[in-house]
Amino acid sequence: MSETEPQHRYNAVLAGQIERRWQDRWQESGAFHAPNPAGPWAEPDKVGRRKKIMIQDMFPYPSGAGLHVGHPLGYIATDVFARYQRAAGRNVLYTLGYDAFGLPAEQYAVQTGQHPRKTTEENMGNMRRQLRQLGLSHDDRRSIVTIDPNYYRWTQWIFLQIYNAWYDPSAGRARPIGELVSAFESGAVPTPDGRAWADLSDEERRAAVDGHRLAYKSQSPVNWAPGLGTVVANEEVTAEGRTERGNFPVFKRNLPQWMMRITAYADRLIDDLDRLDWPESIKLQQRNWIGRSSGAAVRFAVDGSDHSIEVFTTRPDTIFGATFMVLAPEHPLVDAIVPSAWPEGTQGAWTEGAADPQAAVAAYRLATSRRSDLDRQTDGKVKTGVFTGAYAVNPVSGERVPVFIADYVLMGYGTGAVMSVPAEDPRDWAFAKAYDLPYRRTVQPGPDHDEDSAFTGTGPMINSSNERISLDGKDVGDAKADVIALLEADGTGRGTITYRLRDWLFSRQRYWGEPFPIVYDEDGVAHALPDSMLPVKLPEVADYSPKTYEPEDADSQPESPLSRASEWVEVELDLGDGPKKYRRETNTMPNWAGSCWYELRYLDPANEDVLVDPAVEEYWMGPGQGDGEGVVADPGGVDLYVGGSEHAVLHLLYARFWHKVLHDLGHVSSDEPFRRLFNQGMVQAFAFRDSRGYPVPAAEVEEHLDGERTTYTWQGKPVTREYGKMGKSLKNVVTPDQMCDEYGADTFRVYEMSMGPLDQSRPWETRAVVGAQRFLQRLWRNVVDEETGAARVVDDEPDSATNRLLHKTIDGVSRDYENLHFNTAVAKLIELNNAVTKLDAPPRAVMGPLVQMAAPLAPHIAEELWSALGHSQTMTDEPFPVADPQLLVDDTVTCVVQVMGKVRDRLQVPPGISAADLEVLARESEKALAAIGDGQIRKVIVRAPKLVNIVAS
């Protein structure tokens, strides 16, 4: 620092001192503790009659790399909002915990050779430090951590709730498993093989019940990633068939794994999106992921066999155009229908050169199994397949159609079989062309349609009649209904709905996760542990690293690290029938588990008896509370949830599912966890590469204006600029720590909020941060004398223009805060502050409200200035200024007079002027008359008091 700088200038050093002081005071006084109406923290007097609001950021993962300036964007935004809401009189629940189990934490620990708990806790400590210096107004008592046994005890408890529940489709909700037994007894729910409940053995009964649990163990095809050493959920596999984390190849393997019956909730998860205030893009992604489509299931009898093939189609109307069928190569019926020799009329291309159908099928299956999912998908349009030698009978037309297998039909969707209608389906068309199969149009294409392709549009039905039905001339919708009615009458099909959503694979072969509260007896039967045995603590083990394999080693076996902890695995327990030996479940839960319900624990983190006190949940998240007041069909939930859009179908879908189960079982009143979701944009950054393509430190690059062009150099040598994410490898990381050191946290906060709309991505530009600092310096100088440190404000009433500007600013800034338009709020505050700067002396009556308005954005300097203005208390609970509506209108307004839409004159008129008076004035305008010239006035549009447009010719 220069010696000539005034002693009381608001610079980084002074800002730092102020910030630390206020952070300590806030913490010591518990300024941001939100009172609860009930439960262990009940403070009903403090809750009072205030309206509540719950504001929340997405659960952060404490990364080893620390934060860069992009990470706190959302946290600062929610903090500004929370501080504004407190000033506006609401009871604000705002906190931040840590999602600390899971793969990244474990991988970081393995890399550094340390225990995951140690690295995770260090990383959390570092992140807490980084965030504390930003002055976030979190209720620090509520900062829960998923790895805390007191927390994961409840994660395990919720697992047991889900395990001990079944979905009753007739009631449309989950019910306790005990009620399933009654339903079996009464026959309301049929047993697996239809026998009476009383006739089943104990074992059969247990299997029947287990078959309905919402958390169940199944032996089914799962995504095994040898390179990662664990199985992963469908949602964690990319379109290229690789793991989202680590980008390892994934193989479908039949393995015994825990699943969550999320598919039972498919309809509610789609339908309830309509009740949520979420970005449309996220809703769309969830709808796409769940992938509900309605159509028909149709049975085609296999010619000369007792078997029939069920297909799913969304276009039952086109059934007369089904000229062949295709099964997935893995379809279980294939072996049963393949004849020993090629039938009469088999075309050469259909056989792929095989001597008989069995050889052809075997060869094709082998070829398919060798292709990875990646190949199957990137080869895209090229259709391959082979004739099975079997024919099926179209149930409507009676036509015999050949049955193929082909890998463009997926076993995992619908029934794994399709009726192929080349004329109306591009995929079937491509296959028909490749194998010389016929097509028959059943929808009349438009005149512009290219005859050499499928027609997927709408039009009248054609070629679709027999002695029992005629669809010809009908539109597609009616035709669908008619066909379904016919199929249902015949018993050959029915209207049905299928989903793309699969059940959620819930177990991982990992150490760093929540253990399952499940043990197996000597017969291998799973038993749930009673609540009294929770938490099942994660044991200390010598080797916590996962067993990984060559990424392509598809035949390898997953191995849980916990299975090596034999002292922990082998236990003797009394589960009600005396002490017995059991083996613990050695898989752990995925890291999504802890984040599926954390918002609920924020509400009542000290409660030892229940996961959340019902009255507390009802108050903070219940339907009709807070922003849900007066909203039709309000589902309840967090009032504002801010985070990135990358969790569109993972966390946000899983959390909704768990919440709905808890709702059905009566544990929460809200139907959804997050009423309103807001996706903040990304802070991106420029990166620079030298002539060899290596990144150079972005902070050291110099910019040159070279005539029209801008060029960049590093150490005198030219470099090229690119735009993207901030990251170590691109050498363009800027950290909040640096910003706090160089400018102070308040400057950093104001800059981040002023960069642009919150939902937009924007480029980081360190040199522009000074603009925010200049604003705060000017604000400071309008209250404090830089030389003496004394207050400068005067008690004179502000002049009328300043006063009007103040009230307009109050009005505008309040609305901007309410709508998360922080960038425009900053601009309005700067404008008012600049206006005060131009006055001879800053009036207290303006600076007081201005400081209050700036407080959500720059809370530390605001508190300091608030003190300087003579207040002894923190301003946290000080009511936000209210605009006087009378001061929002000006004495006179400028009315523009247009002629043919072009501005020709400006008039000063009273704001309340009538349209008729204004028109008279405008018609008298000399400038307007001059513009009209010889023309005739045809029409005059008057928008009093701002505009008159004279239409002349």
Add this chain to the structure above:
RNA sequence: GCCCCCGUAGCCCAAUCGGCAGAGGCAGGCGACUUAAAAUCGCUCAAGUGCGGGUUCGAGUCCCGUCGGGGGCACCA
């Protein structure tokens, strides 16, 4: 290939219902302070809204087409 979002001064961004294109910031220019520089302060310059049509008295705003950028989905029957 399909769907969604965004294109406004050199840059980041404003602009209720369609009604004077500019609120704010950065950079640039000029000036003040300074022995000088930085910091600070004051003043100032700057686009007709990617492009082409249309609707309208009037379009940044609505509609159609097109180009560019970003995101999502992608054999889902």
